[in-house]
Amino acid sequence: MKKETCILDIKKFNLHINEHHILKNLDLPFYRKKVTAIMGPSGCGKSTLVRSINRLNDAIPGVKMSGNMFLYKKNLLEMNPMLVRRKVGMVFQRPNPFPTMSIYENVLAGYTLNGLKLDKTEKESIVADSLEKAALWDEVKDNLHRKGTFLSGGQQQRLCIARALAMNPKILLLDEPTSALDPKSTARIEELIIELKSKVSIIMVTHNMGQAARISDYTAFLYLGELIEYDSTEVMFDSPKHSRTKDYLKRKFG
Amino acid sequence: MGAQNFIRLTEAKDLIFKKVLGLCGLIVIGLVLGIFLTLLSKAALSMEHTGLAFLYQTVWDPVREHFGALPFFVGTMITSILALSISIPFSFALAIFLGEYVKDGPWSSVFNTALDLLAGIPSIIYGFWGLFVLVPIVRSFESAMGVLPHGVGIFSSAIVLAVMIIPYSASISREVISLVPEDIKEAALSLGATPFECITKVIFPYAKSGIFAGVLMSFGRAISETMAVTMLIGNSNKIPTSIFSPANTLASIIANEFAEASEELYLSSLVELALVLFFVTAAFSLIGRIIIKKWVLDK
Numbered sequence: 001m002k003k004e005t006c007i008l009d010i011k012k013f014n015l016h017i018n019e020h021h022i023l024k025n026l027d028l029p030f031y032r033k034k035v036t037a038i039m040g041p042s043g044c045g046k047s048t049l050v051r052s053i054n055r056l057n058d059a060i061p062g063v064k065m066s067g068n069m070f071l072y073k074k075n076l077l078e079m080n081p082m083l084v085r086r087k088v089g090m091v092f093q094r095p096n097p098f099p100t101m102s103i104y105e106n107v108l109a110g111y112t113l114n115g116l117k118l119d120k121t122e123k124e125s126i127v128a129d130s131l132e133k134a135a136l137w138d139e140v141k142d143n144l145h146r147k148g149t150f151l152s153g154g155q156q157q158r159l160c161i162a163r164a165l166a167m168n169p170k171i172l173l174l175d176e177p178t179s180a181l182d183p184k185s186t187a188r189i190e191e192l193i194i195e196l197k198s199k200v201s202i203i204m205v206t207h208n209m210g211q212a213a214r215i216s217d218y219t220a221f222l223y224l225g226e227l228i229e230y231d232s233t234e235v236m237f238d239s240p241k242h243s244r245t246k247d248y249l250k251r252k253f254g
Numbered sequence: 255m256g257a258q259n260f261i262r263l264t265e266a267k268d269l270i271f272k273k274v275l276g277l278c279g280l281i282v283i284g285l286v287l288g289i290f291l292t293l294l295s296k297a298a299l300s301m302e303h304t305g306l307a308f309l310y311q312t313v314w315d316p317v318r319e320h321f322g323a324l325p326f327f328v329g330t331m332i333t334s335i336l337a338l339s340i341s342i343p344f345s346f347a348l349a350i351f352l353g354e355y356v357k358d359g360p361w362s363s364v365f366n367t368a369l370d371l372l373a374g375i376p377s378i379i380y381g382f383w384g385l386f387v388l389v390p391i392v393r394s395f396e397s398a399m400g401v402l403p404h405g406v407g408i409f410s411s412a413i414v415l416a417v418m419i420i421p422y423s424a425s426i427s428r429e430v431i432s433l434v435p436e437d438i439k440e441a442a443l444s445l446g447a448t449p450f451e452c453i454t455k456v457i458f459p460y461a462k463s464g465i466f467a468g469v470l471m472s473f474g475r476a477i478s479e480t481m482a483v484t485m486l487i488g489n490s491n492k493i494p495t496s497i498f499s500p501a502n503t504l505a506s507i508i509a510n511e512f513a514e515a516s517e518e519l520y521l522s523s524l525v526e527l528a529l530v531l532f533f534v535t536a537a538f539s540l541i542g543r544i545i546i547k548k549w550v551l552d553k
Contacts, residue, residue: 054444061359082446090444096437100459113447113455160441167445 004031007201008053008076008171013067015045015052017060022048024225026067030171030218035193035202037216037233039209041248044222046205050173053203054090055081071170086114089164089200090173094180095156097148097163104144106159107131110167126166133199134162135192154185158192165200172196174204178211190215209249213237221245290532297526303519308526314491314507316515321523323530325493329501330534332494333408333483334476337415342469344416345424349465350453352424353431373421381485384414389486396498406488407500414482419472426468430461463545470542474535480505504531 008030015023023045030036038046051057053069058081069076076084097106107127111118118126127144131137136158140151148159157177164172174193178186193202193215206212212219212233219236221229221244229236229245240246300308304321311322352369356362385406392413393405434457442452458465488500489510502510508524508531515521 056440056444059443082448085444085446092437092440092444094437096435096441098438098441098456098460100456109442110445113442113445113451115451163441163445 004034006030007032007071008203009068009070011068011070013052013069014065015048015057016062016064018062022225023052026227028220028227028230030201030203032201033197033199034217035197035204035215036218036220037212038203038205038220038222039207039212039248040222040228042207043224045225046222047175049222050090050175050203050205053171054088054173055084056090082114086110086167087169088171088173089167089169091157091160091164091175091177093176095153095160097151097156097159099147099149101148102145103131103140103148103151103159106148107162107166109163130162130166131159133165133196134158135188135195136162152185154181154188157181157185157189161189161192161196165196169200172200172202174202176205176207179207186211221248223248293525293529293532297522297529299519299522300526304523304526308523309530312493316511316517316520316523319517319519321519321526323504323527325491326502326504326507326527327530327534328493329408329487330477330503330505330531332497333411333415333487333501333503334473336408336412336497337419337476338469338473340412340416341420341423341472345420345472346427346465348420348424349427349431350457353428354449354453354457357432369421369424372417373425377418377479377481378485380414380418381482384410384482384486388413399498401496401498404488404498404500406486408487408494408497411483411486411503412497414486415476415479418479418482419476422475423468423472426471427461427465430464430468431457433464434460463548467542467545470538470545474538474542477503477538478505478531478535480509484509504528504534 006029010026010028010030013023013026013028014021026049038049040046048057052065053076055076057063057065065077067077071084071087076088097103098109101109104123104127105112107130108118108123111126128137128141131140136155139155140159143150148156151159157180161172161177177193178189181189190211193204196202197217204212204216216233219231219233220227221236221240221242223244229240229242231241236245237249240249300321303319304311308321308323309327310324311320312324313320313322314325315321348369352362352365356365388410389405392407392410393403396403396405438456438460439452442456443449447455483503484506487502487506489502489506490500491502491507492499494501504527508527512521512524515524
């Protein structure tokens with residue numbers, strides 16, 4: 001692997017829910033301003049992994065986590081989860097803009113929800129800037145005060161990306177961000193992810209191998225909670241070392 | 255041929271089943287209509303005698319045959335609104351607690367069972383509790399405040415009513431709150447909101463019309479509550495002047511005077527009060543229903 005700046009370093013991470021061992025001893029560095037795809041069959045723990053990075057798993061009854069996740073020098077697992085979530089943005093499978101808020105309010109939701117006050121010019125520049133980054137500005141600039149739920153699914157998902165970007169996160173987590181979208185919207189989001197990596201480090205869960213191949217720089221393959229193989233996407237797709245990775249790739253392609 | 259018969263038989267069974275169900279539905283409509291018509295016919299005499307003045311006259315004097323419903327209407331409204339404003343903050347807090355914090359697990363069933371039990375306590379027991387426990391407390395509170403220490407009156411009734419409607423408003427709000435989609439709650443949390451911020455800024459705005467409908471429906475319940483209120487309200491037929499005054503509600507005056515109404519006109523006037531009560535409760539539960547329906551369609 002080439003020398004990259006590591007932004008998030010996961011060391012010996014284990015996650016149990018009651019007696020079930022969901023994630024097993026993961027060692028996984030994520031690199032700055034790169035797109036890392038996490039692949040694997042359903043139930044392999046890939047969503048659980050990204051949700052752990054956002055500390056969303058804290059609320060699951062019976063969950064136990066051990067190990068370290070260093071964001072630069074700080075261990076995410078020992079930080080206040082509210083602060084972690086401001087530094088680590090998350091976009092979910094299904095677009096989930098707040099139905100009671102306008103597009104404008106949705107983009108600013110991270111600030112209003114946290115009780116952070118902004119003046120009008122700050123608000124407007126954050127909204128314009130975030131929507132610009134999410135490639136949605138041109139489509140919604142005349143309807144900023146309409147409800148976000150009137151947008152198409154793909155637009156809603158880009159609104160959610162804008163909402164996450166508005167907080168200036170260090171890392172953007174995407175949990176199968178296109179699985180609920182049509183092919184055209186999917187292509188838009190994929191383009192967007194490639195554009196975004198110059199601004200933010202992206203970790204993306206996907207079960208679409210083509211997608212991983214098209215847009216990611218690194219790919220991790222998880223199987224039954226274990227990290228089977230992790231390398232640059234080229235190496236993973238061209239010459240995977242592990243037989244399980246090979247099987248998985250073949251089965252999907254063939 | 256056997257198969258053919260079998261199909262014909264099941265079809266017939268199905269048809270009979272459907273008819274029986276339909277009949278039950280019709281009976282319900284018939285009951286509502288029947289009750290309404292009974293009230294209407296029994297109230298006819300009073301309507302003829304007092305006319306529309308029944309609704310705004312302030313004197314209720316059966317001996318002189320003056321029949322005005324206004325004191326009871328006012329008494330009902332003040333008691334119910336007061337009860338509602340006491341119970342809303344509490345039931346709302348309870349609904350969030352049950353809908354968000356203890357959604358499942360053993361504690362959830364403990365709390366929910368307690369809530370159901372609260373709804374199941376007969377109102378006469380609430381009335382007794384009010385008389386023996388609450389009224390003395392209210393009385394000493396009133397003397398401390400320097401108002402006439404009746405003990406019984408609007409204030410005591412409202413407190414007991416507030417307790418009685420908690421299960422209604424809390425369980426409707428709890429349902430509405432637990433219907434808020436998980437993914438928008440997650441969205442709020444993923445942006446760094448605390449559970450409190452998530453509740454006040456995301457869950458509440460989403461659920462507010464449903465909660466409002468729950469409030470309206472419990473209002474309907476408060477308006478029609480009879481037994482406990484009759485025991486605690488002090489039974490005064492004057493328009494109440496303060497929240498500590500004794501008064502009467504539409505339901506309590508009927509319960510209180512029905513047995514002694516020997517004159518035909520007197521009885522008929524009481525029935526007309528019942529008719530007013532019928533309309534008021536129907537109106538509130540209808541409005542509540544419409545809001546819930548609209549809310550469900552919106553989402």
